[in-house]
Amino acid sequence: MAKTMLMITSVASMIKQFNMDNIAILQELGYQVHVATNFEHGSTMSVEENKKLKIELQQLGITVHQIDFPRGMGTPQMLKVVLRQLSIIVKTNRFYFIHCQSAIGGLCGRLIGHKYHVKVIYTAHGFQFFKGSSRLSWLTVYPVEKYLSHYTDNLITVNQEDFRLAKSKFHAKQINYVPGIGIDVKAISDAKVNRSKKRSSLGIPDDATVVLSVGELNDNKNHSVVLNALGTINHEDIYYVICGIGDKKAELLNLAKRNNLDGRLKLLGYRTDVTEIMKAADIFVFPSFREGLPVSLMEAMAAGLPIIASKTRGNTDLIEDGVNGYLFKPDDSATLAKKLESLISSTSELKTFVTAGIKKVSLFSGLVVRKYMYNIYNSI
Incomplete structure (x- = not known):
């Protein structure tokens, strides 16, 4: 039976813009790919483009799951809904690993991975805290990311500043620098x-x-x-x-x-x-x-x-x-x-x-x- 993996993003545009090549690599490696994201709203793409993406993924043999990720971070109640939806998916599939992205996708993906003992890759497309960012982001988002790094098997950063910070402050089992998502x-x-x-x-x-x-x-x-x-x-x-x-x-x-x-x-x-x-x-x-x-x-x-x-x-x-x-x-x-x-x-x-x-x-x-x-x- 083919190994399965789950890719989690909070908005569908992150799949289209950042992950189609990643999906192709995973399929080459023999994985059955599942995608869990919000195809309904919150994307930088139009509603019609979201629908087209869903069809495109299904035609590639990918299993798609609608997750009701809120716009932004949402409320605790909204996050409970998301975690419950992800729990159902993870409990009914034997995923070899999860690859999660975006702030809220990374939060929920790592909590679910930890709960069900599934390996997790997290790609940080730019931490919300950085040199020159607000004190509030350092007081709120930074501690959460640092805590969640304990639940991260492989943390991928896409710029040198984030890579240096993650190597010196975070606790992921592996920390990698990858030069972005690549362009042709x-x-x-x-x-x-x-x-x-x-x-x-x-x-x-x-x-x-x-x-x-x-x-x-x-x-x-x-x-x-x-x-x-x-x-x-x-x-x-x-x-x-x-x-x-x-x-x-x-x-x-x-x-x-x-x-x-x-x-x-x-x-x-x-x-x-x-x-x-x-x-x-x-x-x-x-x-x-x-x-x-x-x-x-x-x-x-x-x-x-x-x-x-x-x-x-x-x-x-x-x-x-x-x-x-x-x-x-x-x-x-x-x-x-x-x-x-x-x-x-x-x-x-x-x-x-x-x-x-x-x-x-x-x-x-x-x-x-x-x-x-x-x-x-x-x-x-």
């Missing part, structure tokens, strides 16, 4: 797009300077700092394009008006053609306050875009200031404006950053990450 650098780099046609479809002139960001419309992604920076740059041909959904849409549109960018902020929502949009853009800005190891930033590097990113954990694994991009403090719109003006006016700088960026991101390719994950799964 060659496919993104080689992708072709008709820039003029793509821009026309987005309502952007051929001769405009397009600044692109990818990320949810929320406080952490910090798109407002870009709007404030652009408001100080005296170029009427600059457009700011954001791919992502979230509850800050109206707020960002109002901020664009205040910065005289009305009509030049394009909120595109959830997109499946991000690579094409990257190929039609000129500069990629990634202004987050907190990151793990951002996929969209790696994709922008592979797409040949010069980068300006916030100086925060994860981003600093990818960008070396002045070598393959610029870094700025995420609340410093004045410095961001200067960096934007520098890139807009310097062709040689653009080319230098692009060449160095593609070389750097090749270290984070899917082929590299696949070897790490194959070895980890095989060692279980």
